[in-house]
Amino acid sequence: MFIDTHCHLNMMVTKKPDELLCNESFIIIEHIVNQAEQAGVCSIINVGTGINESLNSVAVARRCSHVYATVGIHPEDVSQYAHQSIQASLAPLRELLVHKEENKIVAIGEVGLDFFHTPYDKQLQIDFFKAQIELALEYQLPLTIHIREAGDEVMKVLEEYSHDGIRGVIHCFLQNESLAQTILSWGLYVGLDAPITYPKNNDLRELFKKIPLERILLETDAPFLPPQQYRGKQNTPAYIPLIAAALAALRDIDTAVVEDVTTANAQKLFFGK
Numbered sequence: 001m002f003i004d005t006h007c008h009l010n011m012m013v014t015k016k017p018d019e020l021l022c023n024e025s026f027i028i029i030e031h032i033v034n035q036a037e038q039a040g041v042c043s044i045i046n047v048g049t050g051i052n053e054s055l056n057s058v059a060v061a062r063r064c065s066h067v068y069a070t071v072g073i074h075p076e077d078v079s080q081y082a083h084q085s086i087q088a089s090l091a092p093l094r095e096l097l098v099h100k101e102e103n104k105i106v107a108i109g110e111v112g113l114d115f116f117h118t119p120y121d122k123q124l125q126i127d128f129f130k131a132q133i134e135l136a137l138e139y140q141l142p143l144t145i146h147i148r149e150a151g152d153e154v155m156k157v158l159e160e161y162s163h164d165g166i167r168g169v170i171h172c173f174l175q176n177e178s179l180a181q182t183i184l185s186w187g188l189y190v191g192l193d194a195p196i197t198y199p200k201n202n203d204l205r206e207l208f209k210k211i212p213l214e215r216i217l218l219e220t221d222a223p224f225l226p227p228q229q230y231r232g233k234q235n236t237p238a239y240i241p242l243i244a245a246a247l248a249a250l251r252d253i254d255t256a257v258v259e260d261v262t263t264a265n266a267q268k269l270f271f272g273k
């Protein structure tokens with residue numbers, strides 16, 4: 001079996017960001033989860049990106065037996081919370097975290113830094129990132145970390161916490177080899193998504209030939225980043241085996257080996273198994 005370690009089921013079915021899920025949306029999500037299961041993807045980690053999306057993630061996890069949740073505020077969303085203190089912004093997440101077992105919360109995320117879309121408030125993003133790393137340490141959870149146009153700055157923040165026992169994954173890893181080496185040395189994982197199947201991404205393929213399989217997690221980031229043969233369409237967790245097959249072909253090993261090792265990695269990081 002496979003695990004999709006990073007997916008946005010909520011965003012696959014809602015029309016507007018941050019919209020709370022209605023009953024019809026839950027039914028469509030159950031259908032997506034069943035399709036994934038038929039493709040061998042037996043667990044899905046559904047990622048929060050803001051307060052409402054974290055509430056949605058938990059609601060889906062509580063409803064679908066094979067879905068788990070993460071809660072967090074995405075760097076691109078932090079400006080929505082600039083009118084109040086960071087601790088006030090994180091209070092609704094704490095309410096969910098107090099019951100983390102019942103809410104099936106397996107990580108804090110997605111958090112990180114994103115300097116791609118302008119304008120952005122660099123300091124506010126860094127402050128939210130640090131506060132959420134501290135939340136992960138407090139609740140003994142791993143982090144799902146997002147980096148876009150901000151590799152050096154993310155590394156600077158993570159370095160401050162590298163001796164505090166932080167655990168987690170750099171999700172949708174598209175950075176360079178030296179950054180990969182450093183985060184691996186800190187015990188973090190790298191998330192592999194369908195960009196490995198895109199013709200132009202030769203450097204990424206070269207890099208993923210070298211990263212130890214024991215440190216790779218498979219993820220779709222659905223509805224974004226569909227595999228090459230589905231580009232232009234919505235991505236879905238049922239496509240995880242295609243990412244596994246691409247990695248297996250690249251490394252000249254069986255897809256079953258990729259399946260076994262990456263699933264064991266995910267179980268260790270998110271489920272403590």
Ligand SMILES: [Zn+2]
Binds near residue numbers: 006008047110221
């Ligand atoms: Zn994501």
